[in-house]
Amino acid sequence: MGRKRNQGKARKAAKSKAREEAEESHRQQWLAELLEEAEEEEEEEEGEERGSDNNQPNYERQQSLAGCGAQMPPSEFFNTKCKHGLDLLSNADDTCFQFVHAFEDAYFYEASGANISVCLIAAEDATLDKFADVWDDSAKMEIAISFLLCTGTQYFLRGNYADARHSAVIARYFEQRIAVGLKQTQALVNWPKINEVYEGDVHTLVKFFRKRIPCSCLDAKYDEVKSITKMGVCYNPECSAPLGKVERSKTMYCSRCRCVTYCSPECQKADWKLHRPSCDE
Ligand SMILES: [Zn+2]
Ligand SMILES: [Zn+2]
Ligand SMILES: [Zn+2]
Ligand SMILES: [Zn+2]
Structure with a gap:
């Protein structure tokens, strides 16, 4: 239980660091x-x-x-x-x-x-x-x-x-x-x-x-x-957020098609192979 929580913390920290980097670049x-x-x-x-x-x-x-x-x-x-x-x-x-x-x-x-x-x-x-x-x-x-x-x-x-x-x-x-x-x-x-x-x-x-x-x-x-936080979706099926639900203000579009959103550049990269066919349409 404690270990799980620590892993959760570490993942959170890694995620927020990734987010910071994402925000920068x-x-x-x-x-x-x-x-x-x-x-x-x-x-x-x-x-x-x-x-x-x-x-x-x-x-x-x-x-x-x-x-x-x-x-x-x-x-x-x-x-x-x-x-x-x-x-x-x-x-x-x-x-x-x-x-x-x-x-x-x-x-x-x-x-x-x-x-x-x-x-x-x-x-x-x-x-x-x-x-x-x-x-x-x-x-x-x-x-x-x-x-x-x-x-x-x-x-x-x-x-x-x-x-x-x-x-x-x-x-x-x-x-x-x-x-x-x-x-x-x-x-x-x-x-x-x-x-x-x-x-x-x-x-x-x-x-x-x-x-x-x-x-x-x-x-x-x-x-x-x-009490209201607008929720958005990360389209990467492997996203670590539960059900891919993330705060809408923190999501980013695929800049090519603007049809899908991600919580981070990492998720965008991970989903690229899957997304590419529809992105090219
Ligand atoms: Zn007043
Ligand atoms: Zn994600
Ligand atoms: Zn698209
Ligand atoms: Zn796209």
Whole structure:
């Protein structure tokens, strides 16, 4: 019994090591696939919400969703009294809100199909001159982040995960820019960290916001979401996972056909002979 458990542990350790290596070597391909998938998911969500508005270009729909203007979202946007920390700021000046809106406008303008880093960098370029005082001041950047956390939390509570996700991505980018440019605690923007939010499921998102807001508004949602782990399948019949069931977020596609998923490059390799005929079709 004890031995079995140890073997299990060793196998787990080997598996997680393999996974780490897999994540490293296959990151690019993997990211590309996941990004695509995340975009598809968001399009679906939006389609459901917006119904017949589908003919409008993407950025216009996004803008109207974000309720742009240089002001705070209208008060009915906050159906609770809580502003999730934003109300605690005494020094929140309007420039920071204008900045966030300008950044979002530029970001969503790019968001039609482009890579997430392209969107963020383009939005930074678009706001760099006009809002230099915000970009150069970590306190102001923090206010901008609070604003995004507030609206993002509210989006999340309303079930608008697509916009909540964008708020989280931008907030995390600002955190990174503070760390790299202003506090210099980091040499480079950590793009995988940003992608983690962009690709993340509801669980990742709720964790992101809940960790950063001072109130308990997301506690119920967190408990609700925590219990759900989307399950995926590893198609390698020899896979060591019971019934080949693995967390969906940890699976990778066969990049040739995109019809099958694996838990690791090892499993993909092991299944290649079996899979090849159908992959070539
Ligand atoms: Zn709150
Ligand atoms: Zn497997
Ligand atoms: Zn296939
Ligand atoms: Zn294939």
